Amino acid sequence: MALLYKSDPVRGQHWQALFAEHAPDIAWRAWPDIGNPEDIEYLAAWQAPDNLIQLLPNLKVLFALSAGVDQLDLSSLPSGLPVVRLLDPGITQGMCEYASWAVLSLHRDMLRYRQQQLSRDWQAHMLQPAANRRVGVMGLGTQAQRILATLGSMGFALSGWARSAHQITGVDCYAGDAQLPAFLSQCDILLCVLPLTEQTQGILNRHVFAHLPRGAALINMGRGRHLVEDDLLDALGSGQLSGAILDVLQEEPAPADHPFWDHPQIVLTPHIAAMTQPATAFGVLLENIRRHQRGERMVGEVDRNRGY
Template sequence: MALLYKADPARGEQWQALFAEHAPDIQWRAWPDVGDGTQVEYLAAWQAPDDLENVLPNLKVLFALSAGVDQLDLSRIPLSLPVVRLLDPGISQGMCEYANWAVLSLHRDMLRYRQQQVAGHWQAHRLLPASKRRIGVMGLGLQAQHILASLKSFGFALSGWARSQHEIEGVTCHAGVEQLPAFLAQCDILLCVLPLTEQTEGILNKALFAQLPKGAALINMGRGGHLREDDLLQALDSGQLSAAIVDVLQQEPAAMDHPFWKHPQIMLTPHIAAMTQPESAFAGLLENIRRFERGEKMLGQVDRGQGY
């Protein structure tokens, strides 16, 4: 059997070495050197090739090399082909690190202190205890739950919102459209880690910002499609929001004239909240291949109806 890899070539060399050592029975191929496409049973990719069914007619599983799959056009992938997300503990660790840094940066007013440093202005500002700072997380999947768990030790008041009901110790959970206003009304810092679906596209918009407490701050480490960028600029300029940390954009990389680059109330990072690490992700990918071979359920298989 053969596995075709279609993603970053540099990390591809790490993946290839791991397969050679731990799964020599799986023939490794790297895009665009497909060879005989009829022999390829597994595809590990960031994005699928065009004309997938003709290029890889005997493909059995598409493994997305990411924690989400919104970069894939699922409408062009046969319904009969399983699509599986990457369950990488390294991604989870990276997301928690970024979330902690972002929340603490906003909590401790670091964007303002950075502006003061540039201006050569020495001034301290009142420090609000963490217990008085309300952190709200949109999305309550496993990744969001890991982030919430990592924030608990600081003593923040934690809440979460998702489409469906959840119960998480130490977190006030809200569910559904009807409970969204109550959730937003008590978020001093709002952190988005939602999956990108038809229902969540553009959810970070003017109407949502208006429901946050005046002076609240935003962290978007979900997807660029969640955020209406012009609405964020308006919310910041009006004072409805005080600051934002943005890791993902509608179009990446950001154009040189993108207004986020120089906005004093925005910290912009180049989609680096977490990165797939072959050494930590390999075991899960190989286990899913073996599960498929044994006829067992794979972990992280995408529900086409949900989109994640």
């Protein structure tokens, strides 16, 4: 029995050492040196290789080395092959840290102060109490709920929206298309952590921006394809939005002539809000392998119909 790893080779060395120490019964293979393909029962990968089942005829589980699976073409995978997301607590911690930094940066007007520094303009602006700043989160899964708890400890007024109904202490929750305008109307800072599906692709668009209070700001920590980039530029140009912090783009890395690079109201980061860390993710992956071996349901199994 073997596990095939197909992702960053540097982090792969850390994964390999952990398996050697804690799970020596599971043979380690690193792409593209797969050895005897019939030995491989588990694949841990960011993206699956082409002709997956022809290549790995005895594959039993595909473990995505990410919290989301939109980078995988689920329709091309065998319907009976379980696909499991990696619910790494390190990813959740990283997302909370990034969300806190981004919300605080917008709340404390750091985009304006950055421009003032460049123009050597020493000018203070009125400070808004956190309780008066309304932060809305799109997506109410496990990571979003942890983000909301972190922001709640800072005193922000919180709301959340998802496709399905949720109840979260201290958060005004909205659900479905009918309640989306009401949710947006009271978001001074809108933060997106939605999974990317056919229903959510392009959801950050001119119609959504129009429902936000004038001067609101955007944080996108979901996926680049959530955002209609030209609509964001229009909203910033008209003053409907005052700023944006983006960790993801339609095309990554952004081409040199992308208008976001030099935009004074946009902060770009290169998809670094959170990264899978072998030290925190290994236990989650190994426990799911053991669950599969015992015939138990694995944590993070993807619902093909929902896409997450």
